Amino acid sequence: MPLRARLRQDYPLLIMVAPAIVLLLLFVYVPLIGNVIAFMDYQPFISIQDSPWVGLANFQALFADPAFWNAVANTLEITLLQLVLFFPVPIALALLVHSLVRPWLRALTQSTYSPADTYANKLATVMARGKVPDLVVFPAAPVPARFPQLLDSLFTDLTEHLSGDAVTKYPNLANRPSNNWQACRVNGKIYGVPVSSSPFNMVLMTRPDLIERFGGDTAKIADKDDFLSLCTELTSRRANRYALGGATDASGVNLATDFVNGMFGVPHRWSHEGQKLTSMYETDQWLEALTYTKKLWDAGVFHPDSPSMQRAQAKTYYQNGTVLMYEDGIKSLSDSSIPKGIVVDAMAPIGAEGGRGISYQSPSMASFTAIRKSDKGRVEELLRVLDYLAAPYASEEWRNVNWGEEDVHFTTEPDNSLVPTDKGLAERAPSCLYALVNGPSALAVKKPAPTKDTLTRMHTYQEETDPTLLADPTVGFYSPTAASAGSATLTVVGAGTDYVLGRKSLDDVKAAVATWKSRVGDKMRSEYLQSLDG
Template sequence: MGAFEMRPVTRRTLMAGSLALGVSGTVGACSNEGRGGGGGGNDEASRSTVRPAYVRYTGVEPDLPGAEFNIPDAFRRYPADPVKAIEEPPGDGKPIQAMTYTNTPIPPKLEQNAFWQEFNKMAGSPVSVNLTPSVDYTQKFATAVAGDRLGDIFMVGGVPQVPQLLASKAVDLTPHLSGDNIKKYPFLANLPEVCWNGCIFDGKIYAVPIPRGAISSQVLYSREDILEKQGLKAEVKSADDFLELCKGLTDRRLNRFALAASPTQYVRNMFDIPNAWSEDGEKLVSSLEHPAQEEALGVIQKLWKAGYIHPDAFSGQNQDLKTRFSNGSSPLVQDTFSAWPTYLQTMVDKQGRIAIVPPPKHDGSGPGRTWLGAPAIGVTAISKKAEARVETLLKYLNFLAAPFGTQEYLFRKFGRQGVHHNVVDGNPVLNEKGFSETQLGLSYQADAPWTIFLPEREGSSEAEYNAMKATCPTAIASPAAGLYSETNVRKGPQLTEDIDGIVEDIIQGRKPVSAWAGAVKKWKSGGGDKIAEELAQALKASR
């Protein structure tokens, strides 16, 4: 098999978990809370013939293997002589239009972007990218659908009737990707089997997943260097212990607040609150109904009243909390494991050190449990208007999924040596030009399985690997991972907004903790119970 290793296809693993404060489950394929639902794709015979084969890439040996712990492999060094994975450019010379979102600043235009120009040469086609900030993407996607202006390839947004939309607007990829057919695109075959959950509807494959998995689990980061100066450690044994840590880190004279934003999920992890849903026989019960929710909200309310949470926590943008952590004005922040490289790159104090604070049980009786991240962050479909070029576009997506250790991955992530990155201790490290120009949203079109590789600072790969190893094996998965609910797509965003509003009101003291029960009752009658019913039906059908 060379650099690839066949692995048997197993029953779909339930890995994902919502990271939202309120409603979780399906909000559309963009958030990967939508396993292919309904129809023939859910019976065992259909799944065994439709689901793509998994052929694991083994071309590079990890320094720290992660499979045993359900975490990514980790690497200390990029191979000195990376292999060329793709002999011919995947493009056909004609333009490729991609539509997706971004979580970073918009890059320079093609004319001023050396990386983009070189990328087009490697792709074999001029690639144009319609980028939208992630928070605005669903609205932009809905507008594009209504105006019939989807790109040749597009990340699917959280709009109603996703199965019907894909059947109408996207190419049926089943003949190209089902079973062993996917071996023509070996780097798509290298994507973990569970990632395909949100791509299969009614027995047909309509999209390619963008893998993430455990790396998208949310944890509490700490500025270990600041804690050390205060004589504190990045570990707590109980909820009271956590309050004391936050007290020790808060200093109004220095305009420093312990927490960059509300640590809502982190505190919930202290109380073993389920990851979005839990099973009760054949029913699904929302974690919003868990009896410990009020006690958890009470703890966060104390943090706010004491002034340990940044006063702009509920009024700023997502980037603001990252800035507070990076400049040290808030030494604690809740974020995903995937944010680790961004914090290293943006740290104001280049000697600043990162650590993870695992959640304890609230009562000090042992370790808490975090929520396991989703197996994929989205799916990318190919427009029916581009059906005549489907093989070219699949080759392009396969090119974007070339794994760690290849020349293609090195260029995609780090650009050209001396232009976009410098070699430090044998490793590529992005410079300012590279960080700016490479942000084309490529990893939100298609991507290789995530790897832990942090060349910015010696020892960082081991640090993140060990943090994930200590947290992820016991993380709580959601039984609703990959399930599709039409009611959740239609009503979920508003229900989530309402619940999150109550959470904010309680935390900031505008409403008492007792207001939670009424809010959950309203959520249930307003569509929550229907969502639970639809997800339970989808779960039963998928087994």
């Protein structure tokens, strides 16, 4: 192509780079002209053009000066010392310290950290290069595009290592509950070791101390009518007190959503019966739950700021008594930041017409650690390392990994608590090992520990709720469409919220569901069924 034609074609690009080229010329290349002073008898108080030209005289004087060659020798000596001290010596020292501090787990690790909000992008960059580390942590959500193909091409199928009797080689991994492994199984293959989390997800937090003071009793709530009556009784606009508080997050507005959905038996995302897969949005139960939530809203039992309230604000209102119930994660029951004297509890699921409702079970896994494709010996070695890290709380392995060597890095008090020594404080460094795998869940809190009353309430709630847990049948199965269906799903959720708040009709909600089905829902169903039946 002729130069003129190329310039005409690319002139927008040339205009874009022109400012950068001008800056480069002005601040990088033009100053190079000043190097001419090396050939002049330059005086700072007169201009360059007025300084006399001396040619190579400055260089002759430099090479004739004994101090110059002494400086050259010193520079070469320092450079060689830097090569030795700044490269191999730190590695050797790190290996030496590592062997002294943790002789029971001889594994050299080089870790790459990334903040949670940028981890997905960092992970995508690493995967695109194709040169992946031995161990890679995949969050439970969101998962990368073409996830099964990615795992199949770069990571080891661990099914033969961790299924049946084979898993007995790794007793700590074998000790994990079966539900921890569900999300590690992608389209029928085990691709990782789980970092477990609680099977309990969102709970309806309550303030029993205040509820009882205002004449209520959550233990007597048997059905939807009882719950509405309780909320009405507890609410006093004059006293700025509301039975329920809502919260807004990435998934939409939460108006006690999980509790109400569980009350009406709404499926956990999908319902799988035989060859039929039904979305929660396609069910009558979901529409009934929306209609009931609208009834609660119209009764004025929600704090009026609920549709725009952040969860932190809802928590503040809960603690100061402005709202007496709101939904939050299970960890809120043992939140150490709750002021002393506040009594916290959670309401077990109830059925709309009586009996038990349902509670949505979390995947019981925060993430899983996959192993890069390697020879069998290397895979088994890495599994042994992960097995060691998965030891139960307070075991010898757990103490070794988290605390170091007894009487060197920590001491054990008469009450069995561990106290770091000065050496332990100096040598124990932050570690990412906890992110690779963890042991079984254990309640271990710093002093002051929760009161016996709090622990009893937590235990009672979990004991009552455990039989009602409902798992998502699509966990462990992949739908490419689902991975990018977030905006379409939020549209349906938003239509439901608008109906509750009186901005839209129920017909509008049904129309939104129909649009969702045609855009993504039917395709997601087909992809999930293909995986489920495969």
